[in-house]
Amino acid sequence: MLRAKPISGDLxxxxxxxxGYADEFGLDYFPQVFEMCDYDTINILAAQGGFPIRYPHWxxxxxYDQLSKGYRFGIQKIYEMVINSDPCYxxxxxxxxxxxxxxxxxxxxxxxxxxxxxxxxxxxxxKMMDVMANHGTKIxxxxxxxxxxxVESFIDKALSIENLLDINHLFETNEVLxxxxxxxxxxxxxxxxxxxxxxxxxxxxxxFMRGQEKIKNSEIGPEEEVVAEKNVGRGExxxxxxxxxxxxxxxxxxxxxxxIREEAYYFLPxxxxxxxNEGWASYWHSTIMTTRAMNPNEFIDFADKHAGVMVMxxxxxxxxKIGIExxxxxxxxxxTGRFGKDYNECDSLEEKENWNKDLGxxxxxxxxxxxxxNDISFIDEFLTPEFCNRQQLFTYKFNPRSSRMEIDTRxxxxxxxxxxxxxxxxxQPLIQVEDANFMNRKELLLKxxxxxxxxxxxxxxxxxxxIFAIWKRPVNLSTQYEDKEVVFHFDxxxxxxxxx
Amino acid sequence: xxxxxxxxxxxxxxxVKGKVRENLRKYVSQGQQIIPKGDDKFTVPMPSxxxxxxxFGDKSEGGTGQGQGEQGEPVDGEPGEGQPGEGEAGExxxxxxxxxxMGVDELAKILGEELELPNIEPKGKQQxxxxxxxxxxxxxxxxxxxKHLKRTYKQALKRQMATGIYDPSNPRVVPIRSDYxxxxxxxxxEMENSAVVIYMMDVSGSMGExxxxxxxxxxxxxxxxxxxxxxxxxxxxIIHDATxxxxxxxxxxxxxxxxxxxxxxxxxxxxxxxxxDYDPNEWNIYPFHFSDGDNWSADDTKMCxxxxxxxxxxxSNMFCYGQVESRYGSGQFYKDLNAKxxxxxxxxxxxxxxxxxxxxxxIKEFLGKGK
Numbered sequence: 001m002l003r004a005k006p007i008s009g010d011l012x013x014x015x016x017x018x019x020g021y022a023d024e025f026g027l028d029y030f031p032q033v034f035e036m037c038d039y040d041t042i043n044i045l046a047a048q049g050g051f052p053i054r055y056p057h058w059x060x061x062x063x064y065d066q067l068s069k070g071y072r073f074g075i076q077k078i079y080e081m082v083i084n085s086d087p088c089y090x091x092x093x094x095x096x097x098x099x100x101x102x103x104x105x106x107x108x109x110x111x112x113x114x115x116x117x118x119x120x121x122x123x124x125x126x127k128m129m130d131v132m133a134n135h136g137t138k139i140x141x142x143x144x145x146x147x148x149x150x151v152e153s154f155i156d157k158a159l160s161i162e163n164l165l166d167i168n169h170l171f172e173t174n175e176v177l178x179x180x181x182x183x184x185x186x187x188x189x190x191x192x193x194x195x196x197x198x199x200x201x202x203x204x205x206x207x208f209m210r211g212q213e214k215i216k217n218s219e220i221g222p223e224e225e226v227v228a229e230k231n232v233g234r235g236e237x238x239x240x241x242x243x244x245x246x247x248x249x250x251x252x253x254x255x256x257x258x259x260i261r262e263e264a265y266y267f268l269p270x271x272x273x274x275x276x277n278e279g280w281a282s283y284w285h286s287t288i289m290t291t292r293a294m295n296p297n298e299f300i301d302f303a304d305k306h307a308g309v310m311v312m313x314x315x316x317x318x319x320x321k322i323g324i325e326x327x328x329x330x331x332x333x334x335x336t337g338r339f340g341k342d343y344n345e346c347d348s349l350e351e352k353e354n355w356n357k358d359l360g361x362x363x364x365x366x367x368x369x370x371x372x373x374n375d376i377s378f379i380d381e382f383l384t385p386e387f388c389n390r391q392q393l394f395t396y397k398f399n400p401r402s403s404r405m406e407i408d409t410r411x412x413x414x415x416x417x418x419x420x421x422x423x424x425x426x427x428q429p430l431i432q433v434e435d436a437n438f439m440n441r442k443e444l445l446l447k448x449x450x451x452x453x454x455x456x457x458x459x460x461x462x463x464x465x466x467i468f469a470i471w472k473r474p475v476n477l478s479t480q481y482e483d484k485e486v487v488f489h490f491d492x493x494x495x496x497x498x499x500x
Numbered sequence: 501x502x503x504x505x506x507x508x509x510x511x512x513x514x515x516v517k518g519k520v521r522e523n524l525r526k527y528v529s530q531g532q533q534i535i536p537k538g539d540d541k542f543t544v545p546m547p548s549x550x551x552x553x554x555x556f557g558d559k560s561e562g563g564t565g566q567g568q569g570e571q572g573e574p575v576d577g578e579p580g581e582g583q584p585g586e587g588e589a590g591e592x593x594x595x596x597x598x599x600x601x602m603g604v605d606e607l608a609k610i611l612g613e614e615l616e617l618p619n620i621e622p623k624g625k626q627q628x629x630x631x632x633x634x635x636x637x638x639x640x641x642x643x644x645x646x647k648h649l650k651r652t653y654k655q656a657l658k659r660q661m662a663t664g665i666y667d668p669s670n671p672r673v674v675p676i677r678s679d680y681x682x683x684x685x686x687x688x689x690e691m692e693n694s695a696v697v698i699y700m701m702d703v704s705g706s707m708g709e710x711x712x713x714x715x716x717x718x719x720x721x722x723x724x725x726x727x728x729x730x731x732x733x734x735x736x737x738i739i740h741d742a743t744x745x746x747x748x749x750x751x752x753x754x755x756x757x758x759x760x761x762x763x764x765x766x767x768x769x770x771x772x773x774x775x776x777d778y779d780p781n782e783w784n785i786y787p788f789h790f791s792d793g794d795n796w797s798a799d800d801t802k803m804c805x806x807x808x809x810x811x812x813x814x815x816s817n818m819f820c821y822g823q824v825e826s827r828y829g830s831g832q833f834y835k836d837l838n839a840k841x842x843x844x845x846x847x848x849x850x851x852x853x854x855x856x857x858x859x860x861x862x863i864k865e866f867l868g869k870g871k
Contacts, residue, residue, distance in 0.1 A: 056508055312565075394566075395564050
């Protein structure tokens with residue numbers, strides 16, 4: 001169905017060569033599979049988040065529409081795509097020339113190493129292709145059973161909250177997961193009498209079903225139940241899990257919500273390591289190309305391609321550029337010993353300028369960093385004033401007088417603060433459950449943890465309408481809006497502000 | 501088999517069309533939103549197909565950038581260049597202002613379905629059959645100028661392979677006489693039905709910008725509908741105050757005159773145009789007149805009525821009068837026409853357009869009869 005073919009012949013030879021360099025530099029990667037495809041196929045794959053099979057939904061069609069148009073009008077072109085999986089799949093574009101393929105391969109080995117070694121990826125499912133395909137089958141089946149419209153409109157609602165994730169879930173170490181798995185197995189053994197089979201339903205759904213069971217079997221009186229439920233989910237940021245377990249939805253709906261949630265968590269590590277991941281891959285394509293793989297006659301083309309990827313923008317930082325420069329800066333600092341107490345407390349500018357302890361620790365340091373950091377800690381720990389200056393970084397803000405975005409400052413602390421703010425919670429508003437029985441009327445109260453930026457209220461109102469459709473009782477949102485503490489109330493028809 | 505994403509794509513297109521339908525009233529009342537792109541294509545903005553999420557209001561947020569520049573220098577010069585996608589294109593946020601391209605037919609179809617407009621039955625039996633040549637097939641004879649190189653090459657390749665002459669290590673393909681293929685024409689008989697729309701507008705002092713905007717928007721949609729119904733369509737524009745003249749489309753909507761209003765002057769010119777250029781036996785004729793209802797005198801109105809009765813109505817499919825409400829207009833002309841022709845006249849359609857929101861209803865009044 002997909003028109004991607006495994007590479008062969010010269011390209012396979014090239015892969016062997018590049019892989020040799022990757023080994024030489026000590027990159028540690030999953031088995032690497034390259035496949036070749038035409039632009040239409042790569043557009044399809046990109047529209048589907050890199051995966052050959054997804055569930056049916058119009059948003060993939062929309063992304064495909066835009067990518068195809070972008071390609072047709074020459075606005076954008078995808079060079080390559082790489083999937084976090086074991087073995088690691090990457091797609092090459094047929095029309096790319098030899099140098100492009102070389103560069104892309106080197107780049108892909110960087111990503112592959114990052115996927116395998118960065119701790120934020122340690123719990124991602126490396127067989128996600130199968131999982132995605134299964135989700136597709138499941139949802140298709142639900143569509144046959146309940147009708148496309150109905151299922152699609154529920155997916156629309158689920159997608160509306162797929163960004164409300166709890167990053168800490170990625171922190172769950174293997175031990176935690178193991179103990180949970182044991183508990184679940186125990187529960188399964190208990191549950192076997194109830195006729196639940198070992199099936200392909202998602203873990204979240206199973207816990208949803210157990211929850212329903214508990215309510216059915218509960219022997220506590222109604223008053224006690226209200227008390228017990230008062231604090232249900234308080235502080236929960238994994239809104240989808242909360243709804244799966246607590247919202248009055250049907251089994252198939254809970255299952256779909258579980259699928260969407262699982263996929264969202266799969267993509268999350270990539271969202272919180274964008275700068276590092278791209279920086280690391282760029283560092284390695286650059287290193288491999290300039291010291292090993294490139295022929296002298298390819299130099300101009302390589303410089304041109306590389307510069308294209310590294311282009312700076314005034315409106316946002318280019319993760320490729322900032323990432324690679326930061327890795328290089330760290331390598332340089334650790335090679336020369338420009339870190340630690342002695343260096344930081346040195347007053348002599350001249351001495352600092354020529355500081356060189358010949359430590360040669362740079363390479364080791366960046367390998368260590370790629371293992372243990374994410375974008376936030378990466379920026380927080382390694383961004384320096386000198387670096388900001390060299391990279392010509394600045395912050396900008398909206399000027400109501402000219403109604404344009406204008407450069408605000410080049411002050412180091414301000415830039416760092418702004419970058420960190422943008423990266424906090426992968427750039428999404430922090431929303432948590434505050435009360436699942438608000439006003440003692442089974443209303444849902446969500447809290448937006450305000451960190452300086454207001455929500456877009458029009459979008460918020462539509463989102464709340466979608467949550468209402470799942471929760472089936474009014475949804476409230478407490479936030480700060482235009483410097484005032486407010487609670488918005490959505491009752492199924494319209495949103496209004498509650499008087500405090 | 502097609503990839504399943506084609507189904508997602510078709511689904512997306514369908515939703516988009518539904519959105520256009522939903523927003524039709526908005527598009528109609530804000531005529532500027534639909535931008536003609538040539539080739540009878542239009543760009544329709546689609547603001548709200550984003551999946552709603554909790555997200556930050558963008559204005560207050562600001563951001564970080566890279567490059568030269570002093571404090572206070574704007575950063576939104578040119579949009580940042582795209583970066584190569586990296587296997588997560590599916591979940592990027594992106595502020596995409598979606599625009600969909602639609603052809604005349606698609607857009608007209610939506611208008612037609614929404615307003616339940618009947619298809620127009622061209623009047624009379626005088627449709628002219630004409631032959632049209634379309635180069636849609638391939639023949640073995642023809643002039644060199646129509647030689648189809650690709651098909652010729654294919655044919656030659658086929659022959660060489662079949663006869664075993666083809667040598668992959670020396671892939672030379674030489675066509676011989678019998679390999680040559682030519683584009684050839686199929687002759688089709690098409691029924692011609694042509695229409696002319698004659699817009700007349702009062703541009704005297706009392707017609708302000710807003711009134712003209714209403715006329716402009718309404719005529720855009722009327723043209724759209726008639727274009728979808730007729731193969732050929734002519735559009736003529738007449739402006740008038742106390743005298744009438746024919747103008748270009750541009751001028752029609754720009755001109756602002758002052759002075760008195762003699763509607764009969766426009767009707768006279770309309771009659772003249774019909775008589776010289778459009779034989780009613782061959783053409784479907786649609787005169788539209790827009791004004792704020794003021795006319796200079798009762799005598800002139802009388803003359804208008806007789807022009808209508810004796811010349812314009814017999815020649816036309818229908819005559820439409822749209823009265824745009826203005827602060828200065830008395831609305832008398834509508835009353836006069838209404839007194840004579842009443843609501844249910846076969847050929848005369850009267851419509852009052854209060855404001856932009858009433859445009860859609862007015863279009864329905866004009867075109868709802870299917871003539």
